[in-house]
Amino acid sequence: SGLPVQDVYELKTSLGRGGVGRVVQGVCLRSQLTRAVKITSRKSDPSGFELSLMSKLDHPNVVRLFETFIDEARDEIHLAMELCRGGALPSYAREFWPPLEEAAAAVIMWQLLGAVSYLHKQSLSHGDICPANVLMLHFDQPPEQNVTKLIDFGAHAGRRTHDLPSTGLVMRALLGWCCGMKGSSLRETPVAKKGQTTVYSEGGLGVPISKQAAELMSRFASSESDTSYTTEKALCHNWFIRARRGEVPVRKETSKRGAKKSEDPKTPRSSRSAKERAKSTDKGGKDKESDPKQVKSAKAKLGEVEAAPVPEAGWFGSRAQLPRNFVAKLRAFCAANSVSKAILLVGADFLGEDALAPVRAAFQRLDGWCPDGLLTEDDLRRRLPKLGCKEVPKDLDRLLIEADVDGVGVLDYTTFLGVAVGAQELLSSQLGQRVFNVLDRDRDGVVSVSDLSAFLGRADKEMIETELSNLGIKAPLTFE
Template structure:
C-alpha cells in the first residue's frame, strides 16, 4: 500500500522487509466490525429517541442519546413488518459492508436492533448537513476548497475499493459534514446500493442516480471505475455549480451521458485552471478502460497542490509517532477493550486532530498505514523504532497494516479514553443480564471475532477471574484492563 521511497539511508531499526507481519496464533483477531452486533432486545433500553434528522426511502433517521456512553448517535428506522426475510437480508447487506470499512471519512456503524416490525441501524451522528446543501448555498467553490473536499471523498472511496466495495451511488446528498463548522470533515454515507466486487468479473444492473451514473452502468456492464465517473461529476459541480449532464427527462440525461462531450463553455469556467478541467476530462472518459484510476486521481498534481491546508502540527505528529512507537498493552483483554472503546464508545469529534496526522502518515490515501509509510514517517523525524514490532503490537486484525481504528487505539490520550469511568461503561455494555459479572458468553458476544477466538476467550476468563468463580466482576475487570506496562 505504501507509496513513499525515502531517498536517504534508512536509519530506523527494523527486521527484514516484509509485506505482511505474521501475528501470534495466541492473539485475539479483531476488527471494529466484530463489535457490531444485531440485537433483538428493545432499543429503548439503550437509547432515548430525540429529534427527526431526516427521511429516506426506507424510513426516518432520528437523533438518539446512548444511555451508557452518554453520547449522541443517529438511528435509521426501517419498517420491516411487510418484508420477506430475503428482503430484510438485503437491507442488512449495508450493515455487512459498513462492518468491513474503517476510515475517518466513512460513517461509523455501532450496532443494529431488530424487532418484529422494525430494523434500527445505529451510526455516528453528523450534524453539518449534506454537501449538496452547501453547494446550493455557495453556488460554487474555489479550487482549493473543492480539492480539500475531493481529497477526503477520494480517500474514502479508495478505501472502499481496497476492501472490495464499490459504492455505486456517490453524490453530494450522500456526503455529510460532521458539524456546521466551516472546517468540518465529510463522511461518506448510504451504502444501501453498494456491493462487493470481483476484479475478474463485471457487475450488472442499473444502480444509482442518473445524474451521477457512468455510461457503462447504464449499459449494465461495469466495474469499480463507475465510482471514478461519479467523483468526476461531483468535482465538476463543486467548481461550477452545475451538472455536466442534465436534462428534463431520464431519457435526455441518459442520452447526454452516453453521447455528449464534457463542456466548459459556461462563463463560470473562465476562472478555473486548465489542470482542473483536464482532471475532470480524465475522470469523465466514457470508455472505462481509458478513464483515470482512482489512485491516479488521488496522486494528481492538481489535487495535491490545491488541497494543501495549514502546515501540519509537527510537534503533535512527533508526539503521536512516539505514542505509536511505545504502545504496548498488558494483555489480550486490555487491547480488546481499548479497541472497543475507540470503535464503540467515543465521539468522533474527539479524533479530529488525530485524523489529520493519520492522513499525513497515510501517503497513498487508502485509509491504512503500511510498513513503508511508517518507515517514512519515522525517518522524517529521525525516530528510532522497530517498525515491525510497532505493527505487530497495533495490528489487531492481522492484515499487516495499521488501520484507522488501530492507529487511534495506540495514539489517543489514554488518561481520558481509558479512564475508570470509560472502563465502567464498557463493563455495563458487556454485562447483558445486569448481574454485575461477565460470563464467557457475554465476553464472546461483546467482542465477537472469528471462530478461532473461542480458546482465547476461555484463557481471558481464567486469567482475569482471580477469585475463581467462573465470572469476571467489575473489580477484576478494572484491575486487569487498567494495568500498565
C-alpha cells in the first residue's frame, strides 16, 4: 500500500517480540477488523524475500498476509496479517482446560502437516518449524473447533531443507503437553505398560502414547535420511485414521480432587429413593426419563434442536458449509471481468470469522484428507455431492480454467473465498461497505477511476473505464 500505516491502522497493544521485529495489534480504520501488524527493519530482509514469499502463500493453515506498508523515514516494513488470538502452541497446549488428549494432538498435527504439504507442493520449505512458529486461531476453543496456523517465513524459509524431522519434534513436544498431567487435572495418571513408548511431559514425567503415534514419530525422525517419506505419506498415516474414528485411547476421568461422582449406569433401579422415582414417573407408571416420546416433546418445548451429525466436521475447525448456489456463483465469477474479480477477492480478505469459518471448512473438506491447498477438477467432482451439491457441471474443467487467474485450472484458497462471496452478498451486506471503504483510497465518499487504478496497480485508466462501462457502470462509484 502506498499509504502510511497510521492512515489505515490504529496500532494498539504489543502482542510479542521476536528476533528481528515485534508484533502489535492493529484495528483497520476502514473495516474495523483487528489484525496483527508485524514491524521489522528493512535491514533484516534487504532483498524483500519474506514479503515476496508471504504474498504468494495461500492456504487455510498458513497465516494470511493482507497488506504491506513501507515506512521510508524509519526504514521499517509493516505487515498486516491474520490475528491468531490463541497464541503460540506451547501456551495453548499447556493452559487449555480441560486437559487435551492425544486425539487433540492428532487434529493439530494434521492441520500443521497440511500447511507443510502445501509448501512442498510449491517446491518450498519452511526451514524453522518449531512450537513457537505454530499459532492457534482461537484461545478458548478446543483443537477440533480451532485452526492451526504456520507463521514466520523468514531467513530460513524457501531453502530446500527437509521439514519433516522438525515437524516430528513439534509432535513429540505436543504429545508431552497433551498427555501429561496438569495441576488440578481430574484424569487418571497415565501409566506406561511394558514396552510402551513414552514422551516427557512437564516436570519430566514420562507419559505413554499410542503405538501409532510412536511409529509416526519414528518415521519423522528417519525422514532426514529417508527422503522418500513425504508429507503425503505422513497425512495418510494410521494414527490420523484411527484418531478420526475415535480409536485413539484417552484417559479416564476420576473422582479424585473434589470431582463429583456421577451416577453409575449399572446401579440397580431400586437403589434410587422413592421420592426420586415418584418425580420421574407419570400416572400411568411409565418412567419419563426412559420414554423417548416424553424426552423428545420436552426438548421441543425447550426449543432444543438436535443437529444431525456431520462426519469429521471437527477436524476443520467448523462445520463445512458449501455456499448457496455455488455452481451459479462459480459461473458468474468466470464471466466477470478483471475489475469485478479483483473486488470479489478483496471481499474475501475482509470476511469476518463467523462468515469465513464454514467456507474455510468447506474448502478443506473438498481438498480431502491428503490436502495440497488446491482444488482440482477431480477434487470437486468427487466431493461436491458430499457437501450437498446435487449436480456437478459437465464443463467444470472449463470453469476452473476461466476462474483461475493463472490459467492452470485449479482453485486456490482466496479464489474459492471470492467465489463464495458472490456479487449479491457483496452488495447487500456489511462486507460491501468494508470493501467500498478499502477501494475509496482518498476517503472522499466515492470510488473514482484513479482509486481503482491505484488499488489494482494499473496505469491504464481507459481500460478500467471500458470494463466498468461493459458492466453498465459509470465512475465515480457510490456505495448506494
